[in-house]
Amino acid sequence: MDTQNLTHRTSPQENEPTTISPTRVDTDTDRKARRTGIATRGLKTMSIAISIPLLLTLTNIYLNPNKPANKPVSILPIWTVHMGCLGSSALMGLCGWIVWAEGGFHRKPDIVGFYLGHIGLGLLWDPVVFRFEAHxxxxxxxxxxxYRSFKEVSKVAGDLVLPCLGWAGLLAFVNLKSLLTSNMG
Structure with missing residues (x-):
């Protein structure tokens, strides 16, 4: 290619003479405006990170409203299970946002797999556990x-996973108990 015929496109700012302006001193209103802009963007991304898993869980609840009739009555009412799953889903969305904001998904890509695995298994919980009687x-x-991966990125995010882990453990225990009682009876 003939590089002698290439031209450089310039913007109007490049052709104008440059003047040196005095150094700008940040005022309190400038700093406050910058912080407000950052906080607004943070709230928007946090609301998206929480609402997506929450909406997926609500859709799952709508599509799978009740347990099948042949399943024995468990210790927990179904509305309690649904509310707990919604709370766990919202909390995990918040944890995912904290890890994302700290740059954990970029530094450790395997965390994304665990987070998406949680969302996928959370959506499959009702069909797999209640219809196919898995544990x-x-x-x-x-x-x-x-929990292990999030804790490496942010202690707060790791600690917020613990209630979700406890809720999933309670559901697994209740389901195992109902499976054992239905198989013995």
Whole structure:
């Protein structure tokens, strides 16, 4: 290619003479405006990070409203299970946002797999556990891995996974108990 015929396109600012302006001193209003802009962007991304898993869980609840009739009555009412799953989903969305904001998904890409695995297993919980009578311990494993990985990035995010892990453990225990009682009876 003939490089002698190439031209450089310039913007109008480049052709104008440059003047040296005095150094700008940040005022309190400038700093406050910058912080407000950053906080607004942070709230928007946090609301998206929480609402997506929450909406997926709500859709799952709508599509799978009740347990099948042949399943024995468990210790927990179904509305309690649904509310707990919604709370766990929102909390994990917050944890995922904290890890994302700290740059954990970029530094450790395997964390994304555990987080998406949690979302996927959370959505499959009702069909797999209630229809096919599986035990649901896979979700506990994935949440344990999320706890371990999130804790390496942010102590707060790791600690916020613990209630979700406890909830999944309670659901797995209740489901195992109902499976054992239905198989013995």
């Amino acid at each position: 649901g311990l896979g979700l506990c494993y994935v949440l344990g891995q999320c």
